[in-house]
Amino acid sequence: MNYKKIKLNLENPLSFWSHFSGEERFYWYDRQKEQLIIGAERLCAVKNQTNEYPYLFHTQSFFEGEMRAPWQNMGGETLAFKHYYVKTSHESLYLTCTEPVTIEPKKVLEVTHSLTQKEDDFEDWARLFNQIQESFKAGESQKIVASREIDFTSSQDFCIESILHKLSKNNPNCFIFAYQKGEKTFLGASPEVLVQKADDEILSYALAGTISKTEINAAERLLNDPKNQFEHHIVIDKIKAQLLKKTSQVTVEETGLMELKNVYHLRTLLHAKDHSTSLTEWGVHLHPTPALGGEPSDYALNFLRHHEHHERGLYAAPLGIIDGQGNGTLVVGIRSALIEGKTLRAYVGCGIVPYSDVRDEFNETKVKLKTILEAL
Structure with a gap:
């Protein structure tokens, strides 16, 4: 072409x-x-x-x-x-690849949307949380990543240009994305690389473990918190095991912090060498990591399919860019929302392990929700 x-x-x-x-x-x-x-x-x-x-x-x-x-x-x-x-x-x-069009310059719009939240969903969250804890007691899983779908309506149609502009301005360490098809637009600001390919260099993030930056000594507390370290190492171990199924050349960096606007995350970079697997094949092979689904993966996916009341769709799933040489980046579609007309469905989640507290985890999702709300 x-x-x-x-x-x-x-x-x-x-x-x-x-x-x-x-x-x-x-x-x-x-x-x-x-x-x-x-x-x-x-x-x-x-x-x-x-x-x-x-x-x-x-x-x-x-x-x-x-x-x-x-x-x-x-x-x-x-x-x-x-x-x-x-x-x-x-x-x-x-x-x-067709006739060029003339692009008329437009000024950046910054729109403030007037929002109404549909309803409080803490009771639904608590129900799901308790079902997850029962699976732990039965020895069926180590970790399950629960998610919320929060519905908002606006007094006017959502301005996608304004939201994208604010997402870019507010989230300097994230990948800003949007995909529009028909009347629907899925957009967000993801901090998490599922897989990145540069010729034979493969990179993946283990990103799990979160603390609000409003907490006292937040960074130090996160680095030394047993619950978050346990959750994080489940993700490292699974990504490493999946990489080793395709290549014997895998290295794991030291765990550090990723700083975002409202939270810190634990992050560990994993590197591999591979000549034969395409970026989309890597996306299928690695998805979902325990940072998005749970562990064991098959059990967690079946559990979520039956116990979460909403469809995840593209939320927390791989998306991204591939260039003409087959290189590129696939992130996971988190800190995101699906927009249609005057309706916005925001999606947030967090990893539940046996040490988790129902209210603490709910509050963590509220902090993550700020990524979308601050862009509105």
């Missing part, structure tokens, strides 16, 4: 997003590489990775099989687009 390269430097890159209102489109901002990619107008779904397209946008559902409401026909594909806007530290380009 032949893509024309046109120099285009937009003061507000969201002008490109706005131009294709109503079209299928994605937004991807890698803060680590300072790389922004926007794709618009679906060209095709790609079954096998190819160098025919400059970038592919990949999404994978959390559970296998057909997604339930409100996620029907949303994601689970690897897509090429007709138009791309690419901005890095050294270039700013418009790529298109």
Whole structure:
């Protein structure tokens, strides 16, 4: 596929997003590489990775099989687009395989949304928490990651451009993403790399263990907390074991802290060498880590499918960018929300282990929810 390269430097890159209102489109901002990619107008779904397209946008559902409401026909594909806007530290380009369009510059919008929360869901959370604890007592699992779906309505349609602008401004250590199909938009600010590929270099994050930055001596407490260390090492051990199924060359760094706007996380980087496995194959192989599902994985997934009352859809599932050489990054779609018209469903979760406290874990999800609420 032949893509024309046109120099285009937009003061507000969201002008490109706005131009294709109503079209299928994605937004991807890698803060680590300072790389922004926007794709618009679906060209095709790609079954096998190819160098025919400059970038592919990949999404994978959390559970296998057909997604339930409100996620029907949303994601689970690897897509090429007709138009791309690419901005890095050294270039700013418009790529298109069809007739170029004229992008009119627009100013950055900052909209304050008036929100109404549907209902308090603590009783549902407590029910799920107690069911998880029963599974621990029965010796069926070590850890299960529970999630909440919190419904909000707005007095006006949600302004996606404003939300993306604020997510980018508020979350310097995160990957900012959005995917719009039809009337629905899934967006968020994820701190967690499931897998990153640079030729034969493979990287994955073990990211589990959380404390609010409002706590006294929060960083030190998190590094020395037995409950969070136990939860974190379940994730390290599983990712390492999964990497070793594909390659014998795996190294594990020392555990440290990841600082976000509202929380600290425990983070351990795992590296591997591999020549033969594609990025999307790695995504399928590693998903879900115990940071998103639980351990043992099969039991946790079956438990969540039957006991969580909402459909996860693309929440906590792999999504990201693949370039023409097959390199790229897949994050997990956390700190996220699904928007349709005046309705927003925010998704947050946390890992439950035998030492967990129901109210503490609920409060942790409330802190994580701030990522979305502060962008509204």
